[in-house]
Structure formats: structure tokens, C-alpha cells
Amino acid sequence: MSDSNIIPKWLSVGVIPLMNLFLAFCVSGLFIFFIGENPFRAIFVMIKGAFYYPGAIGYTLYYTTNFIFTGLAVALAFHARLFNIGGEGQAYVGGLGVGLVCLIFDQHVVGFLVTILAILGSVIFGAIWGIIPGYLQAKRGSHIVITTIMFNFIAAALMVYLLVNVIIEPGQMSPETRDFASDVGLVQIHILAKYLGLEMAMSPLNLSFIVALTVSVGFWFLVWRTKFGYEVRSLGHSETAAIYAGIKVSSTIIIVMAISGGLAGLVAINELLGVHNKLLLGFTAGYGFTGIAVALMGRNHPVGIFLASLLFGALYQGGTELDFEFSSITREMVLLIQGLIILFSGALAYMLNPLVERIYLKYYGNYNNA
Amino acid sequence: MKNTENKGGNEAIASLPPSTESAIELKNITKRFGHVVANSHVNLKVRTGTIHGIVGENGAGKSTLMNILFGLYKPDSGMIFLNGQAVDVNSPEKSIALGIGMVHQHFMLVPTFTVLENAMLGNEGSMLLRSGEEVVLDRLKGLSNNYGLDVDFEAIISDTPVGMQQRVEILKALNRGAKILILDEPTGVLTPQETIGLFDILRSLREQGVTIILITHKLKEIMSITDTVSVMRGGKVVADFSTEKTSPEELAENMVGRKVLLSIKKPTLKVGKPVLEVKNVSHESKDGVLVLKNISFDLKEGEILGIAGVAGNGQSELLDILSGIETLQRGQITVNDKTILPFQDWNSKKAREFGVAHVPEDRHKRGLVLPFHNYENSILGYHRNEDYSSGFLMDKRKILNFVDDLVENFDVRPRSSSISSGKLSGGNQQKLVLAREIESNPNILLVGQPTRGVDIGAIERIYEDLMKLKSKGTAILLVSVELDEIMSLSDRIVVMNQGTIVGETNSSNATELDLGKMMSGLEQV
DSSP: OOOOSSSOHIIIIIIHHHHHHHHHHHHHHHHHHHTTOOHHHHHHHHHIIIIISTTHHHHHHHHHHHHHHHHHHHHHHHHTTOOOOTHHHHHHHHHHHHHHHHHHHTTTSOHHHHHHHHHHHHHHHHHHHHHHHHHIIIIIOOOHHHHHHHHHHHHHHHHHHIIIIISSOTTOSSSBOOOOOTTOSOOBHHHHHHHTTOOOOOOSOBTHHHHHHHHHHHHHHHHHHBHHHHHHHHHHHOHHHHHHTTOOHHHHHHHHHHHHHHHHHTHHIIIIIIIISSOBTTTTTTHHHHHHHHHHHTTTOHHHHHHHHHHHHHHHHHHHHHHHHOSSSOHHHHHHHHHHHHIIIIITTTTTHHHHHHHHHHHHGGGGOO | OTTOTTTTHHHHHHHSOOOTTEEEEEEEEEEEETTEEEEEEEEEEEETTOEEEEEOOTTSSHHHHHHHHTTSSOOSEEEEEETTEEEOOOSHHHHHHTTEEEEOSSOOOOTTSBHHHHHHTTOOSSSSHHHHHHHHHHHHHHHHHHHTOOOOTTSBGGGSOHHHHHHHHHHHHHHTTOSEEEEESTTTTOOHHHHHHHHHHHHHHHHTTOEEEEEESOHHHHHHHOSEEEEEETTEEEEEEEGGGOOHHHHHHHHHOOOOOOOOOOOOOOOOSEEEEEEEEEEEOTTSOEEEEEEEEEEETTOEEEEEOOTTSSHHHHHHHHTTSSOOOEEEEEETTEEEOTTSSOOHHHHHHTTEEEEOSOIIIIIOOTTSBHHHHTTTTTTTSTTTEETTEEOHHHHHHHHHHHHHHTTOSSOOSSSBGGGSOHHHHHHHHHHHHHHTOOSEEEEESTTTTOOHHHHHHHHHHHHHHHHTTOEEEEEOSOHHHHHHHOSEEEEEETTEEEEEEEGGGOOHHHHHHHHTTSOOO
16 A cells, blocks of 8 residues: 655545546446447436436435445554455444344333434444454454455354344344334434425435544544554554554554444444334445445545545446436446446556656656655 | 775776686676665676685675576676676576576475475476476485485475475475575574584585585684685675685674774763663574573663674664563563563563663664654654643644754754655664654663664764763663774673674773674684
């Protein structure tokens, strides 16, 4: 994750990600062209689907919320040079936290309080799912990539077991819990707007979005303004220097993974408290994995992560529209486009660097060699 | 360039046609990494069927040169001749094909393979493994008997002792047809008995006409086995000798080199009570080698104690233990009347709390987080200090004020708080680290290689700062491989060789010759 020293920041943070995005769209356009559709029209439909139709922006921001949470989760771990692939599982288990709190308390305690507890539950359960791989990495040297991947599978299996056998609503087939009490949950923005006398199209966008923005500010503060953040970044850049500075490597790793898991767990409040109002199978839908691309593209900075989340939110929402509008563009085609964007802005994020460096040096190199 | 046997001949040789009797000839090899010149106009000539030693300290450019010869690096300029033929060694494959074999310091073996499987790697004898094994086993057994390379072909590498692993490496090279063998620090991991065994093997290889290049910093080994020797320092070959015509002292002098002596005013100061006492400290490295053996000394207020020695004789480990980076395994340390026992909770944080500041030997790896801004590095290790923080939060304004004063008072250039420290020159990086540690008001300062890779101007400044600190009564432990530095700064000097303290002297009556003798481990005072 080393930033190039040669080219200035506006190029590496601004121009290169845009070029990557452009490349991804070009290749996507080629695919759309090959299946006999007009790529320009497709893009037009996609943008309209994401931002123009009534409620479209709401949907886009609702997806954005999930990506902010998982993106921040991955980014925090990145700052300590840990590759947390387990956002998916941590979000899933975070959902268990929400579900358990709601199912246990919602009949006895006032809804507002249950909601607060449920949010805490999502963070704590997600954190636990991060702490275990963190501990194994710090104390036993088990590679975090392997363990977090494994923990995704364990989480999935655990949730299937619980939802099919234990907390399923009695007397029905689908693996879901009963609905939470109606006074529990995070209010949706369009309902809130109605109270304020504003007319907004219906969308699943809810207060979690505000939580996500608040958490983003908190993330920036934690990483760049606290002692702990300083220690995390020292460790991420140079473990030897961190040891020299008296930073406890193993406990830092464990705490980072706890916070990272907790951030991923927050996906559950958007999905369960904000939309579904019950715990159900597979609600994480890959948000945890996409968070990796979001963090990569957002350069592990909350502002970048917000922008990358917005992009992926728009892709999800616009992609649905694409699927709907074109008979030949199926759901799989939309996934392909998303995959290409992840490929170009994530895996191939540094592909264009040498080229840009060379061009930059050719024109500005002489002035910069002080 | 004094003491050079073929002194002045370097240029002359370059113009002559290469002699046919030399197995290897390197001409004018230069290799740069970024701004660092790792090898500068190196000329080297090794006669066929001899053992040629290359000595020099860490970072003198030995390994770079050998990696060039082995095709791992491409030189920026210069030529390589093998048996009089100019060759282009652009990859290890090419170099192996040309008959060059290399045994790296860290073995390149597959730990889960058997000895046979490892030794045949690269020359498997046949397309099919089974028949290939038979062919190779025959050949290897022959080689093994010829040269006394005693190995168990059935054993799994990870179960075999390091001495045998090394023999496997040599066998592997011979199996690939090596006529020239490069050994990089081959005895670093060996016991004395294994070393004797290795040298017997090398001698029998020489008898059969194999040319050997031996890289080491152990002068005793050079004296006992090589025919000729080259000394490298600062990326250059500074002297060539015929081994029988030189002495370890002469080699040590050439390795360490003489720098322009900077005039330093040593404040005369009455030393106070001891603040650091080290008693019987021993340490085993991760590979199980005893790197420190029963080290004892003390350090008093207002005193500079110099630890001299050729790099790699345990000084780094000693610094690591005293600064809390490594756990104390055996012995006892008393810091400001607080005693640390083996396996007690002892870390860098605690060391700082006890008043021990540390300027580490490797500022890139330890002393600085290179991508960090200067203001972030200016508090590395002291970031918990209430001066720069309140509760959880860091007080950026206070830190900025602090770093502004720091770069001003210690002349760190450019005077910027926000430039990333990785972009500073070596000297300015060192000034920043030193400034940070001095500003913490330590009463013990551990300093490792304070002027490594630092330009003359900065050296002067660093010496001044150390003297200023000393006159405040701080006890300073100075570890350096620069003999001049030790002699001109220290009040007292101890010399380390192979993990032990081999001598102690006052700096006023120390001579370079005495110290050189002690450093080479030949004489105990």
C-alpha cells in the first residue's frame, strides 16, 4: 500500500482512480457492445437508475451506508497492515447481535432503548468475530487472511444453523426470525421527512446513514488524532519502529481487529433495524467483500471511502435498473460490470502508476528533482 | 589506497588484456541503488584454484558485488571476465551455466525435501524423477566422497543440522557443475567444529582446482584459509593482499578505515555514580547461536563508554537488550537503581520510563517511521507523554510547536514539520532521531552507529550534541564500528569480539593498533 513518492498527491489520489474507473467502464462498454446493446444508452440508464428516478437516490445512499461500514472496517485493519477479509462474516454475526437483543428485549423494554442496545449488540458481536482472528494472528501467528476467510464460512454456517433450527419463527418455512416489535428500529428517512412536512419518495434509506457519516468522522479522528491511531499507523508502516517505540504489537492488533469487526457489524443495523425488521438469512449479500474494494479505492481515508461507497452504491442501484430496462442485460451482466470496477480500481489499482509516473516525469521531472 | 599490493596497478591492469590464469576478473564494477552507491569502480581478480577472501563490514558492498557476479543484480557499469572471456552474467541461470555456484548466507533449501531432492534441484539428471534420482545419486556420492562432503541423502532437510545443510548447498552447486564457488558468510551459523570441517572441505575443493570466494568479516578465518584477500569499505576495494604477507591488524585497520579526525573538545568532567550496571548478560539468537557471552560493565554519570568492535560481534544485540527491544535472557541489568532480571517485563516503553533513551543503529528500520511526517516522528516512543497529548488525544498544536523548536535547535534541514522523514538525507534523519532522544532528557543515552551514512557536516553537529549532553551529566553508551569515533568521543573503551568483552582501556592511552588487535580477537588485554 505504499504511495508513490514520485508523483504528487492530486495525481495518485484524484486522477489515477478516475482513470481506473474510466478503464473499467470502457471494458464494460465493450461487453455490452458485444451482446448487442448500446453502451452509451446503458450508462445513461444506469445513471438515471441511480440518481434520477423517484427514490433512486435513497436506494443509492442506502447501499452506500453498507459500503461505508465495511470499507471503514477494512481500512482500519489496513492501517495496521492487516488484511481483514472477514467483513462479511463480521457483519453477519453483527446481525446475530441485533437479532438476539431485539428478540430478547423487544416485548419488555421500550423500543428506543432496545434499538440502542441492538446497535451495541451489532458492534460487540462483530467485534468478537474480529477479535478471534486478531488474537490468533497476534499470539499464534495464524495468518489473518486465512482465519478471516475461514470465519466467514463459520459465520455463514452458524447463522444457517441458528436460523433454521433455533431462532426461526415457529410454524413457518423460511429461515427468518419473527418480526421485531414495531417500535424497534431505525426510522427511514422518507418517513422522517414526512414528519417534517417534506415529500420524499419511498426508499430504504434510514438513520443508519447518519450513523455511517458520524462513524466516518470518528474514524478520521481515531486514526489521525489519537495516540491509539498513531500507534496503529506506526505499526502498519514499520513493525520494527513500533517495537522500538514501545508499542505492544499483539494488543494493538487485537484491538484493531475488534474495532474493525465492530465497524463491519454495523451493516446489520442498516439492514435489520432499518429495513427488514427481522433477522434473515444472507442479508449481508457480499457487502463485506465489496468493502475491500471500497477501502482500496478510497485509499483508507474516510473521504475516499465515502466517495467509493457512493460509487458502489450507485452501481448496485443503477445495476438493478439496467437489469430491469434491458432484456439482454441480466443480473449476471451487472455483476460483471461491478466485478470489472473492483478489478480495475482494486486489484489493478497501481497498474497505471508507472505510466502516469513516466508521463509526469517527462513533463515535470526536471523541476522536481531538488 | 595504501597497502595495496597492486597499488596504482588498478588502472594499468584495466588496460592490459586479461590474464588467462585468473578465473574471475571484475573490472570497474559500479552499482547504484537510487542515490546510494553500493559498489564504486570495483576491480577484483581471483586466480584459478585459489581461495580468495573478501572482508569488510556490513554494508561495505561485499554482498552486492557477489550478487552481481552471480547475476542477481545488473551492474551499472563495468565488465566481468571468466577465464579471460568477457561474459554477460544477466541472470543466476546464466551464471550457473557459466560454472558459478553460490552458497548464500541464508540457505536456499526446501525444508520439506530430502537432502537428495535438494541437492539435485537444478540438475535433475532425467525427465523422469525416479531414473534421474539414480543418476544424480551416483554423481553426488562421487562428489561427496571426493571432497569429504558428508551428508545423509535420505534425511529431510528440516531435520538436519545447519552444518549438513551447508554441505548440501555446496553439493548442489557442484552438481550443477560449479567451478567457481562463492560462499557468503558461511561460518556465521556454524559451531567451531563445523567450521573446521567446512574448511577441510574447502581445501580439498581447492586441490581439485575449484576457485573459491569467501566473504566474511572474521579475520581469523581469512588468515587460516585464504590465499589472497581483498578489503572492501564503503563500496570500494581499498586494498588487496596476499594472505601470508598481511596481518589481522592490518586488515582490521583497512576495514574500519581512517577518517578525517574531527577536533572534538571533550569536556573534562568528574564522572558520578554508576547509573547502568550490566552483569553477566548472555544472549542466544533465534538460530540458537550464543551471540553474547557473560557481558559485564558499568556506565557512570557524565561518562561516555565506547564499545568498539567489528560489526556483528554482539554489539547490536547488546543495544537491543539494554533498550528493551529484546528480552533479557540471562544475567542482570541495573538501570538507575532499578534491577531487571531475566524474562522480566522489560520493553522499550519501560526503558524510556526508566530514563533510557536510544538512538538505534538502524534509523530506517527502527528510529523512524519513514512515511511519517517529521512532527509524527519527533514524538515516536514519547507519544504517550502528557506534553503532547491529553487523554486519548494527541495535541497536534503542541507537537508542532515542539517539532519546530526541535528542527531549529538541532539544525534538521529542511526545517519542516510536515515533510515526510523518508525524504530527509541520512544526516538529517539522524539529527532528527538524536534530537528527539536528547530532548527526552534521558540520564542514560544508548547510541548505535551515530554517524553511519552521515555526511561530515552532520557528523560534527552530532558530536557536539553528544558532548553537550555529556556535560549535563548524562551517561552515554556509544556503540560504533568507527574506531576514530570511539577514540575521540569516549572516556573509556571496551572492545567486543564474538560476543565477549575482550578488553577495556582508557581512551587516553588507547592506540589504534592495540584496539585493532583486540577487535580481531587475537589478543586479550
